[in-house]
């Protein structure tokens with residue numbers, strides 16, 4: 001299935017290596033834990049998380065009096081799953097009756113447009129009527145690219161000319177979505193990093209319009225980050241979360257990296273749920289994130 005296929009690279013580097021380690025050591029000892037640490041850090045799980053995880057494993061080994069490396073394998077997946085589920089923050093989208101607004105943010109190139117297209121397709125599949133707002137009026141080609149996705153997945157795209165005021169685009173899109181009684185409006189935003197202050201100001205303005213026009217909106221502010229950039233994705237997420245109220249993450253391109261452990265690092269170091277993961281470039285390559293399924297995908 002998609003999950004399994006999309007996580008192939010990470011699985012090979014991750015559970016492949018762990019299996020090899022288990023077979024090589026047979027007995028649990030200090031060296032085993034040291035090598036395990038190396039594998040986990042190599043998969044971008046993050047140093048502090050790995051230390052914590054390995055400490056917990058050692059404790060578990062002591063309590064359960066485990067001796068064989070084979071016995072520790074299920075404990076590793078248990079621990080990883082519990083790291084990902086560490087609190088009860090909902091990983092599902094928070095939508096409301098009537099019009100829901102999802103604001104999508106992130107820097108250029110991370111897969112924002114693609115994720116919006118895929119998300120529209122996913123929601124359509126759930127019987128929702130979806131409208132897209134072309135709020136990235138800055139990057140050349142961004143509007144056209146969103147248009148292509150709109151056509152591909154069969155949802156309307158509300159747009160103005162390149163260079164126009166994104167807040168005005170949002171205003172139009174909300175009015176349009178309302179008049180058609182749409183369920184979900186997904187708003188693209190500019191993602192230039194060159195001028196961070198302007199970007200954040202513009203984002204704040206766009207958000208104000210949405211808040212003013214739709215009570216309770218935006219219902220979600222999804223930050224898109226690229227898993228292939230590893231620890232960079234983490235620092236980007238931290239920077240965004242510090243200046244905008246992000247409600248959840250979309251982690252893209254997990255199919256293109258062997259370092260899928262970044263999901264765990266992000267979950268540990270940010271108090272933000274991963275809501276969706278991108279596992280390819282096609283319209284149905286976006287999956288709602290499920291910790292158990294993810295860990296299962298890593299080991300099967």
Ligand code: GDP
Nearest residue numbers: 108109110111112113114252253278279280281
């Ligand atoms: P944006 O600049 O953030 O809007 O990024 P795009 O949506 O244009 O995506 C940049 C590139 O990443 C495109 O070539 C996409 O096809 C690709 N991409 C996006 N998401 C994924 C994913 O989950 N997996 C893979 N393999 N490629 C992706």
